[in-house]
Amino acid sequence: DAGVIQSPRHEVTEMGQEVTLRCKPISGHDYLFWYRQTMMRGLELLIYFNNNVPIDDSGMPEDRFSAKMPNASFSTLKIQPSEPRDSAVYFCASSPYAGTEAEQFFGPGTRLTVL
Amino acid sequence: GNSVTQMEGPVTLSEEAFLTINCTYTATGYPSLFWYVQYPGEGLQLLLKATKADDKGSNKGFEATYRKETTSFHLEKGSVQVSDSAVYFCALSDNTDKLIFGTGTRLQVFP
Helix, strand or coil, rough: CCCCCECEEEEEEEECEEEEEEEEEECCCCCCEEEEECCCCCEEEEEEECEEEEEECCCCCCCCCEEEEECCEEEEEEEEECCCCCEEEEEEEEECCCCCCCCCCEEEEEEEEEC | EEEEECCCCCCCEEEECCEEEEEEEECCCCCEEEEEEEECCCCCCEEEEECCCEEEEEECCCEEEEEECCEEEEEEECCHHHHCCCEEEEECCCCCCEEECCCCCEEEECC
């Protein structure tokens, strides 16, 4: 398997623009997680899905952020409008099942810079 | 709530030195414990895990033992290599579907 695929790997945009980050989870994995990593706040869980349904979006910072999972092989994280403080590395991860022993498999991340 | 505390980095070592990265946790119930590693420019990947008290996880020469009495899961390696330079994250999984990560500890190994 190719692992979790994220695109783009790098995104540079200007404040106010819409940004869409994409993720393809590992085939057969029922869980998908979106994280944000910054120096100041470390690794934060933004939202996660089970079988394409959002389960917990309590980590989404504000209404400018939205995430969708229209099918089992694709998810997007959208920021509209983007702000400089959104600059971070965004990771997508997937997991085959729930439970305390479940491993999460991470993608390579998208480095977002908002000017 | 549940939380993970890791030692501050960076940890700087010479090649072949002994490594310890401390991790303690706060949790109700019986969580599973994990160490993830992030190499430069990459995503996190699982290094090792332990699912119950006194379990020892091991991989690539790294070890960590689940100590319930001290609520700890310290990462150790007897002889580090330059290629071990990375950021190491301790994490726990409780009764939810989520992982709770520590802040990460950067390890730098010099030849």
